[in-house]
Amino acid sequence: MTIEKKQSITQFGLTNLQEELDHLKSVKRKEVIARIKASRCFGLIENSDYETAREDQAFVESRIIAIETIIRNAEIIDTSKLDSQIVQIGSTVTIKEMPDGELETYTVVGSAEANPLGGSISSNSPIAQKVLDKRVGDQVEVTIPSGKITIQIKSIV
Incomplete structure (x- = not known):
């Protein structure tokens, strides 16, 4: 088990991160999944659209995890x-x-x-x-x- 470090953040910064997280979960994640489904119609071998969509999905998911970690460890500066x-x-x-x-x-x-x-x-x-x-x-x-x-x-x- 790793000990997560507290993250100093202003209320403004926390609000911005929460908005980004909401956007990633409700919009970007769905867009990427739709792109993956659409590109599968063309097969998976040498399909650059599929590969790009999977890379985008990995980025979105890792950013979601990073933001959730920051929020969980946020130490609000008043x-x-x-x-x-x-x-x-x-x-x-x-x-x-x-x-x-x-x-x-x-x-x-x-x-x-x-x-x-x-x-x-x-x-x-x-x-x-x-x-x-x-x-x-x-x-x-x-x-x-x-x-x-x-x-x-x-x-x-």
Whole structure:
């Protein structure tokens, strides 16, 4: 028996995962099954439609299992109770690359709901790891793929 790790997640992230799970179970699963049935009419030997549908089915089923595991182990972060003086999971933090970089704003979230292009970074990311438990005005050095940068925390919400 394996011990499953708790997953920190905001209520917003949990709601999104529940919606994705509902869609996968009620829509995508049925679509894939229909594609498998339709492609069987052409036989199973060298049937690329059938193989593709089976691969899609495997993806859908594995994603369902992954989401159910996340939800089962979810530890909801109550963002209304966060201390705006210190960066925590659930905090929205504005940072500036020193000495004269642009301001960038990220919400630090659990890995299950990270979406860097959408402004949410995983608490396991290099930047989040360095800013967690820091305060406005603190500067930290972060190692990123392109090298080391120094960032300063400008605000925490």
